[in-house]
Amino acid sequence: MLHRHARAACAAVAAAGALLVAGLSGSASAGVRPVPSTVPGAAQTLRTADAPPALLDAMRRDLGLSLPQARLRLANEAEAGATAGRLRAALGRHFAGAWVRGPESGTLTVATTDARDVAAIRARGARAVVVRHSLASLDAAKARLDRAADRLHRAADRQAGTDTPVWYVDVRRNTLVVQAVRPAAAARLLAAAGVDRALVRTSKFAERPRPLYDLRGGDAYYIGGSTRCSIGFPVTRGSQQGFASAGHCGRAGSTTTGSNRVAQGTFQTSVFPGNDMSWVATNGNWTATPYVNGSSAQVTGSTQATVGASVCRSGSTTGWHCGTVQQLNASVTYQEGTVSGVTRTSVCAEPGDSGGSFISGSQAQGVTSGGTGDCTSGGTTYFQPVNPILQAYGLTLKTTTSGPGDPGNPGDPGGTWSAGTVYQAGDTVTYGGAAYRCLQGHQAQPGWEPPNVPALWQRA
Numbered sequence: 001m002l003h004r005h006a007r008a009a010c011a012a013v014a015a016a017g018a019l020l021v022a023g024l025s026g027s028a029s030a031g032v033r034p035v036p037s038t039v040p041g042a043a044q045t046l047r048t049a050d051a052p053p054a055l056l057d058a059m060r061r062d063l064g065l066s067l068p069q070a071r072l073r074l075a076n077e078a079e080a081g082a083t084a085g086r087l088r089a090a091l092g093r094h095f096a097g098a099w100v101r102g103p104e105s106g107t108l109t110v111a112t113t114d115a116r117d118v119a120a121i122r123a124r125g126a127r128a129v130v131v132r133h134s135l136a137s138l139d140a141a142k143a144r145l146d147r148a149a150d151r152l153h154r155a156a157d158r159q160a161g162t163d164t165p166v167w168y169v170d171v172r173r174n175t176l177v178v179q180a181v182r183p184a185a186a187a188r189l190l191a192a193a194g195v196d197r198a199l200v201r202t203s204k205f206a207e208r209p210r211p212l213y214d215l216r217g218g219d220a221y222y223i224g225g226s227t228r229c230s231i232g233f234p235v236t237r238g239s240q241q242g243f244a245s246a247g248h249c250g251r252a253g254s255t256t257t258g259s260n261r262v263a264q265g266t267f268q269t270s271v272f273p274g275n276d277m278s279w280v281a282t283n284g285n286w287t288a289t290p291y292v293n294g295s296s297a298q299v300t301g302s303t304q305a306t307v308g309a310s311v312c313r314s315g316s317t318t319g320w321h322c323g324t325v326q327q328l329n330a331s332v333t334y335q336e337g338t339v340s341g342v343t344r345t346s347v348c349a350e351p352g353d354s355g356g357s358f359i360s361g362s363q364a365q366g367v368t369s370g371g372t373g374d375c376t377s378g379g380t381t382y383f384q385p386v387n388p389i390l391q392a393y394g395l396t397l398k399t400t401t402s403g404p405g406d407p408g409n410p411g412d413p414g415g416t417w418s419a420g421t422v423y424q425a426g427d428t429v430t431y432g433g434a435a436y437r438c439l440q441g442h443q444a445q446p447g448w449e450p451p452n453v454p455a456l457w458q459r460a
Contacts, residue, residue: 042082042455043075045448047300048361050400052292055312055359058320062347063310065103070310073104074361077309080108082455083124084306085425085439089458091117096131096138097171099307108306111135111171131174133199138169139329141176141195146331148193149338150274164189165209168330168344170201171307177327179205207372209332209382220316220352221264221280222257223250230316230356232367233299233386234288235279235395241288242281244389245355246367247272248336256280259316269393273337276369276384278355279393288398292357298400301448302386302422303456304328304441305360311345312360313383315353315368318375323347325360332382334370342366342382348375358383364397390443391422397443419444428460435460 043049051074059070077100084098087110096111108126112118113134121128145167163185167178176199180186186202220230229249235242242265250256250267258264265282272278282288290299292314305311305325312322323346330344345358349371358365366383373379390397415430420443423429427438429450436450436457450457 040453040455042078045453045455046078046303046361046363048074048078050298050300050362052298054314054320055322055361058312058322059310062312062322063103063324069104073310076100076105077306078303078361078455080105080126081303081306081309081440083108083126084110085456086458087121087124087126088425089437089439090120093134093136095135096129096133096174097135097169097307098126099172101308105309109172111174133174135169135171138171138174138176138199141193141199142167142169142329142331144193144195145176145178145189146338146340148189149331149333152189152192153273153337165205165207165333166330166344168327170327173201175199175201178202181205181208209334209370209372209380220259220356221245222261223254223267225257228316228352229354230314230352230368232355232357232389233292233364234290234398235390236288236398237279237281237393237395240281241286242268242279242395243288244277244279244367244386244393244395246369246384247276247278248334248369249278249355250280258286271392273334273339275341275388275392276339277367277389277392279389279395290398290400292359298362299359299364299397300362300399301445302364302390302397302441302443304385304387305363305365309360311343311347311358311365313345313347313349313353313356313358313368313381315349315356317350317352318348321348321375323381326380330382332370339369339382339384341388342369342384345381345383346378347381348373348379349381350374358386387422387424387441387443396420397445399445413449417444417450419446419448429457 056070059065080100088095091112094112094114098110101107110121110126111129111131115130118128163181170177178186222228232244235244247270251270252267254267256264265280268279268281270278307325309325311325314320327344330342331340353368356368364386366385369382369384371379371381413432417429417431422443423438424441429436431450437460440456
């Protein structure tokens with residue numbers, strides 16, 4: 001059965017760090033609601049102080065940080081995500097993306113298409129950049145590329161897809177990037193999509209991403225007695241326990257055994273390509289725990305990390321490795337077809353790491369899909385975000401204790417907010433007679449009721 005691990009206790013952020021974190025919150029300005037001083041900050045809500053030693057050690061090694069810097073970076077990234085969420089809600093259709101930079105992620109940049117928003121952005125302690133294209137327009141152009149790639153694949157023109165293996169919105173450069181092995185293939189894909197070339201930048205890409213499974217012995221879990229992948233995150237569906245993983249690891253009905261070769265479970269559903277997601281229902285000998293496999297890393301939620309934020313991966317081949325989030329909502333083409341909606345990272349991975357956990361601080365991010373390179377020379381890895389998996393299959397992420405609020409016995413406050421529901425930025429709910437707007441994508445859980453977590457919700 002799955003082993004339980006003692007929780008790792010991590011020191012709180014140093015006082016000097018708290019000053020930097022507070023600087024990201026800033027003061028209220030036009031169109032941005034102030035946060036009451038009596039409510040918990042984002043770092044407290046997302047429990048960045050609970051980051052386990054294994055994750056912190058990997059951040060020190062891969063990102064070149066000291067231990068205090070690693071802890072401070074996680075706290076800054078939590079606060080930056082909340083600030084970016086509030087500004088996104090305030091800027092509306094002018095919002096053009098947000099990202100963090102610096103060794104400790106001490107600088108948050110927010111882009112807008114309207115120069116009149118600059119004062120409001122700066123008032124929140126962020127750096128403002130005025131750009132030409134909104135995030136919505138770039139995302140819409142990327143969606144057209146996704147549909148065109150799917151049409152080409154169904155028409156058996158696979159070469160057009162594999163020769164343009166990656167495309168994504170680069171918010172730092174305010175452009176849609178298409179990486180191509182051959183320029184002619186990129187031109188064919190763009191023509192099929194009918195995308196405005198002014199939105200696009202093409203670049204040469206010599207490598208072809210591949211899914212990261214293999215056919216050799218080892219630990220983690222096995223499919224059909226041979227193929228090895230890595231557990232993503234333990235989940236529940238009602239009373240049924242199991243785990244989320246990558247879709248390319250197995251098809252619905254495939255059976256799994258654990259790293260000890262003991263019968264484990266069965267794939268319930270699996271999607272690949274298109275997405276790269278699956279979930280395995282385990283038998284009664286296996287118990288879902290709120291830990292990342294093989295370590296004391298505790299999962300406390302699934303709040304999406306910001307571009308530029310640190311992210312770490314644990315896999316059965318290479319263990320812990322860290323890097324940064326490079327782009328959200330990317331598309332990558334493998335030999336089997338295109339997978340959309342993945343996150344592109346600078347983290348390395350190798351065969352057998354597929355399906356494994358991506359985590360930022362204590363927040364689950366996704367399951368390893370594929371990539372290029374290796375952990376000797378470095379590489380690029382893509383992960384399937386976990387929230388769409390939870391939403392698609394009606395799963396509940398296994399976490400530690402409840403959020404910062406004390407759910408106790410609150411009675412029935414009424415409203416549409418519901419624990420276990422996956423919310424995206426911009427979603428609106430009612431709770432206790434008030435309306436709230438979601439600031440950051442996450443799965444709701446008891447104790448994370450909207451009034452308790454201003455890092456995730458604001459009054460609409």
